[in-house]
Amino acid sequence: MTDTGLAIGGAEVDAEDFAEIRQTVREFIRTRVVPREQEIADGDAIPEDLRQAAKEMGLFGFAIPQEWGGLGLDLAQDVELAQELGYTSLALRSMFGTNNGIAGQVLVNFGTDEQKARWLAPIASGEVVASFALTEPGAGSNPAGLRTKAVRVDKTDENSDWIVDGSKCFITNAPLANLFVTFARVRPADDEGTGIAVFLIPAATAGVSVSEHDRKMGQEGSWTSDVHFDGVRVPASALVGGEVDLGYRAAMISLARGRVHIAGMAVGTAQRALDESLRHAAITTQGGTPIGDFQLVQAMLADMQTGVMAGRALVRDAAAKWVSGEDRRIAPSVAKLYCTEMVGEVADKAVQIHGGSGYMREMPVERIYRDVRLLRLYEGTSEIQRLIIGGGLIREAKKHAAS
Structure with a gap:
C-alpha cells in the first residue's frame, strides 16, 4: 500500500490487503468525516478537502477493475466497505457511488474495449464523475416505460450518428457530472428485444442541460437534478457495447448489483444509529437513573441489535451469492428490501430513545432518520423488490x- 492511497498490485485484492483498505477507510470516516457531518448538512455539500482525500484514497474507483486504474474489489469486499461508508453522512458515499456502481458498472460489464479505454481510468481516479441517467417522471423502478428517444440520423447506416431527445429526473450527481450514462428507447419493444439502448453522453455535449439541484428531505450534500437532452447528437461510438438492445439488461444487472451495495450501506447506518443510542442510554438519566437501565429502552436496543446482525449476515450472504454467480436476481432484492426497511425501523427507535433531543437538527439520529428514508425508494422501491422476489420464486x- 502506498502512503497516499489504497492502490495495490496483483490481479485480485487478497484478504490481508483488503483488511488494510477497510481499516484505512474506517479511520478516514470516523476521524475526518464524522466530526464534519453538521458542516456537510449545513452547507449541502461535501467539503473540497474531503473530496480530494477520497480521490487520493481510490474511493472513486474501488469497484473498478485494476486494469482500468481501480482497486478491483469484488462485491463481497464492496459491501464490507459500504458498511464503513454508511456510518457517516450518506452524501459522502453518494459522491463516488455512481462511479463505482450503477454508472461505472455499465461500462465495466458492457462497454466496448474502446469505451473502457476512454472512460474507466478517469472514472476510477475521480477525474470524471459519471451519472446514471435512467429515471424519468413516468419510468422509475421499471425502465420499460422510458420515453427518452434516440434516432439514427441515417437509419441505413450502422455507423451513423444518433439524436437523443428526452428528460430525466432525480439523477444523482448530475450537477457535477462529466458523463451521463443515458438510457433511451430506439424503437418499441418487439420480438427482437426491449428496444432500449444506452449511450455515453458527455455533459458538455450541445443540447444537454442540467437543472438546479433538488431540495430533498435528507441526504444534504448529495445532489440530484433533472437532466434534459434536446436534439443531442452523439456518434455511433457512444452506443454502449455497440448494440441497440443492450440497455435494459445493462440497467437491470447494474441495479441488482447496486442493491446489494445499498443493503450494506444500510447496515452501516443502522450500526451508527445503534451506537449513538447506546451512548445516549448509558449517560442520560431520568430521575437519577440511566435510561439504559429501563427495560423498555433495553427492549428497543435489543430489537435494533437484532436487526443490525440479521442485516449484516444477509448482505454478506447475498454478496457471496453474487460473486459465485449462484443468485444475481432474488438475493439482491431480498437484501435491499430487508436492510433498507430494517434501517428505517432502527432509525425510528433511535429517535425514540433520544426522546425530545432526537428531534433536534444537531443530533446525528435526526439526520439519520431523514437520510435513510430514501433508501427504500431509489434503485428500486421496496414494492418493486417484493415483485422481483415473489415473481422469481413462483x-x-x-x-x-x-x-
Whole structure:
C-alpha cells in the first residue's frame, strides 16, 4: 500500500490487503468525516478537502477493475466497505457511488474495449464523475416505460450518428457530472428485444442541460437534478457495447448489483444509529437513573441489535451469492428490501430513545432518520423488490413442478 492511497498490485485484492483498505477507510470516516457531518448538512455539500482525500484514497474507483486504474474489489469486499461508508453522512458515499456502481458498472460489464479505454481510468481516479441517467417522471423502478428517444440520423447506416431527445429526473450527481450514462428507447419493444439502448453522453455535449439541484428531505450534500437532452447528437461510438438492445439488461444487472451495495450501506447506518443510542442510554438519566437501565429502552436496543446482525449476515450472504454467480436476481432484492426497511425501523427507535433531543437538527439520529428514508425508494422501491422476489420464486416453483 502506498502512503497516499489504497492502490495495490496483483490481479485480485487478497484478504490481508483488503483488511488494510477497510481499516484505512474506517479511520478516514470516523476521524475526518464524522466530526464534519453538521458542516456537510449545513452547507449541502461535501467539503473540497474531503473530496480530494477520497480521490487520493481510490474511493472513486474501488469497484473498478485494476486494469482500468481501480482497486478491483469484488462485491463481497464492496459491501464490507459500504458498511464503513454508511456510518457517516450518506452524501459522502453518494459522491463516488455512481462511479463505482450503477454508472461505472455499465461500462465495466458492457462497454466496448474502446469505451473502457476512454472512460474507466478517469472514472476510477475521480477525474470524471459519471451519472446514471435512467429515471424519468413516468419510468422509475421499471425502465420499460422510458420515453427518452434516440434516432439514427441515417437509419441505413450502422455507423451513423444518433439524436437523443428526452428528460430525466432525480439523477444523482448530475450537477457535477462529466458523463451521463443515458438510457433511451430506439424503437418499441418487439420480438427482437426491449428496444432500449444506452449511450455515453458527455455533459458538455450541445443540447444537454442540467437543472438546479433538488431540495430533498435528507441526504444534504448529495445532489440530484433533472437532466434534459434536446436534439443531442452523439456518434455511433457512444452506443454502449455497440448494440441497440443492450440497455435494459445493462440497467437491470447494474441495479441488482447496486442493491446489494445499498443493503450494506444500510447496515452501516443502522450500526451508527445503534451506537449513538447506546451512548445516549448509558449517560442520560431520568430521575437519577440511566435510561439504559429501563427495560423498555433495553427492549428497543435489543430489537435494533437484532436487526443490525440479521442485516449484516444477509448482505454478506447475498454478496457471496453474487460473486459465485449462484443468485444475481432474488438475493439482491431480498437484501435491499430487508436492510433498507430494517434501517428505517432502527432509525425510528433511535429517535425514540433520544426522546425530545432526537428531534433536534444537531443530533446525528435526526439526520439519520431523514437520510435513510430514501433508501427504500431509489434503485428500486421496496414494492418493486417484493415483485422481483415473489415473481422469481413462483417462476422457480413452476419450473420444478413442470419437471
